[in-house]
Amino acid sequence: AQSVAQPEDQVNVAEGNPLTVKCTYSVSGNPYLFWYVQYPNRGLQFLLKYITGDNLVKGSYGFEAEFNKSQTSFHLKKPSALVSDSALYFCAVRDIANFNKFYFGSGTKLNVKP
């Protein structure tokens, strides 16, 4: 079965500092991994995805994520956090039988303080 885990409920970081939001995965077969962001009372916005290729994936709003097969991780990173990055972040993995079906992590609330 496909699953992802986000070990941190909340991450606090000061504006301008680098941020990392952690995600580990457990899959049978090739992992298809995604990061989505959710602002309060809104739907999900796509940030980036790893399907194949380079382990460092660059996405929207300056975010990037590093796929690490040996550690089964797909951590989300940004070199310099903005207050406007404060939101709920979800890591997700695709079902291998139906590519449009997702399984989400529990979410990590990112707080960026001025």
Place this chain on the structure above:
Amino acid sequence: GAVVSQHPSWVICKSGTSVKIECRSLDFQATTMFWYRQFPKQSLMLMATSNEGSKATYEQGVEKDKFLINHASLTLSTLTVTSAHPEDSSFYICSASPDHRVGNTIYFGEGSWLTVV
């Protein structure tokens, strides 16, 4: 780019009544759409897969008779919460994609807040 729209964004209904939420793909056709449920401060839980022209596929633990899903066209799926109760109050989100290739992107609707009083 591809857009998925949900309606209504907010709905309040009385306990015991039914409420319908629509999910539309605005500029593409989708043979499947997905419905998720999100409780406050929790993750999204997949409820069901909506299949155009056939019955929906429900995840384990989701009541089929409670959450009726109809996918009557390639651009519209509806979720009807029947005989709603306060515990059904939640944020419901749908998703869809223009294709089923492994590298495609899924698009999510803005979500619908349901409050049952």
